[in-house]
Amino acid sequence: MKHLYPIKESKQCELRKASPETIRFLLDYSKSLKIVSSRGLTFESNLN
């Protein structure tokens, strides 16, 4: 019976996740994004 359900097949169903690089990028983006409001105007800037 076990031949009908090879281990390799079950791996195709594993859930995926965003790569660590994408997560790192998002966290860096968040840290670098600055929002400044002045006289009713909003400015966005990315500081490296």
Next chain:
Amino acid sequence: MELHVDDASLVKNYLNGDEKALECLIARHNQRIFNFIYSKVFDTEITEDLFQETFIKVIRTLKLGKYNEEGKFLPWVMRIAHNLVMDHYRKNNRMPRYEGSEQFHVFAILEDDGVNAEKRLIRDQIESDLGVLVDRLPGEQREVVRMRMYQNMSFKEIAERTGVSINTALGRMRYALINLRKFIEENQIVLTD
């Protein structure tokens, strides 16, 4: 310990400058949002891009102070992801992308519109064979065929040039075609490329 903090509190902490709260939110919903996008696009790279775009939008909205759905963080992020998936499909409908594979490649069905050397040879042969057949037609029929097919004249012009009525010119053309078909059948000539 952080996993016990609810989303609303994490959002609040993030808005107060705690970047770690964002890391926690992303880690908590990473799998769910990623698989939601993947279930719509079935491509890891596109999913990765859309996931990134989703959170860029989330970060911008939060930092701009436009987020007002307290306690409903995940449905809100999912809605952003859904809208980006829709945008992705709209964009792709305007600019369809074709990729080849081992089984199929687009160049297998696309061909150059220009006449290639082989087709040109066949076409020249057909024109040559047809010229021989036209030469065998009676003079009046041959004249009409040449004016119509080679000089692209209208039947009105042919009638004026040959000094006959349009009906006569049409009749000569009809008999010419009947005779040409007869020659082709008799000689079993194939005039196709």
